[in-house]
């Protein structure tokens with residue numbers, strides 16, 4: 001019996017924090033093969049072997065040319081910036097390449113562009129690829145429904161000093177789940193930080209607080225604060241390995257799948 005052919009995966013943002021973690025995970029997975037490594041044209045990493053930083057040879061060079069860089073790939077895993085992801089999206093849509101999108105910080109219009117492309121190719125997009133956060137989303141739905149009166153909801157997140165978007169995509173996803181469970185619209189009830197004489201807290205709001213510093217991988221707490229008690233639901237990522245492994249699960253999920261926009265709830269079979 002011959003073994004199944006490995007899933008051919010390309011990584012965008014190959015020299016970034018997540019890009020490197022993903023390359024390490026792909027080359028270590030027996031059922032996957034590194035088929036391409038992309039980075040921005042200004043990247044000093046262009047031309048280097050994608051695994052040089054691991055002291056290994058992969059025969060895959062980091063490049064910025066999408067046609068050459070994606071020619072051998074079935075799935076592109078993209079953790080870059082919104083403008084980079086959208087450029088990759090257009091190419092993948094044209095060439096029938098599935099995408100795992102981990103980038104955060106998209107505008108509503110950019111999200112709509114991704115939704116439109118999902119009519120032609122399979123796309124798995126999630127602000128957080130960890131199993132833990134995706135289980136927490138279910139717990140938040142349950143908690144918000146049960147604590148639907150008399151509890152103030154605040155979402156606190158902390159990340160490393162290099163992060164460029166705030167609040168984190170995960171914090172916003174948590175806010176969306178809680179708002180939906182309470183029948184509220186997050187865009188009209190979210191409060192992003194407070195300063196000065198703010199007045200008393202409006203109970204219909206969902207507050208967000210952002211902390212940035214050092215090398216914090218990613219901490220998220222949703223606080224339900226009542227009179228006489230408070231409940232805190234917290235997730236702490238201690239390594240980016242959890243995001244990389246979730247992304248590989250997503251890439252395997254996409255292989256041979258029909259076009260559509262999927263999320264980690266689909267990949268993990270958590271959708272109610």
Ligand SMILES: NC(=O)C1=CN([C@@H]2O[C@H](COP(=O)(O)OP(=O)(O)OC[C@H]3O[C@@H](n4cnc5c(N)ncnc54)[C@H](OP(=O)(O)O)[C@@H]3O)[C@@H](O)[C@H]2O)C=CC1
Pocket residue numbers: 012013014015016017018019039040042043044079080081083084085101102103104105126127128129130165169243
């Ligand atoms: N969904 C999830 O589970 C997770 C999501 N993320 C998200 O992933 C994204 C990347 O995070 P991280 O790896 O820490 O970031 P980094 O800045 O370390 O890496 C980003 C990579 O993308 C490259 N890049 C930047 N701009 C573009 C562009 N316009 N086109 C193509 N490539 C580009 C960078 O190149 P250069 O450095 O040369 O600019 C770099 O190689 C963020 O949006 C973050 O929030 C992060 C972790 C988990």
Ligand SMILES: O=C(O)C1=N[C@H](C(=O)O)C[C@H](O)C1
Pocket residue numbers: 104127128159163167168169170171217218219
């Ligand atoms: O930028 C990061 O590092 C992370 N970004 C994601 C987000 O914005 O939610 C996920 C994770 O928390 C790490």
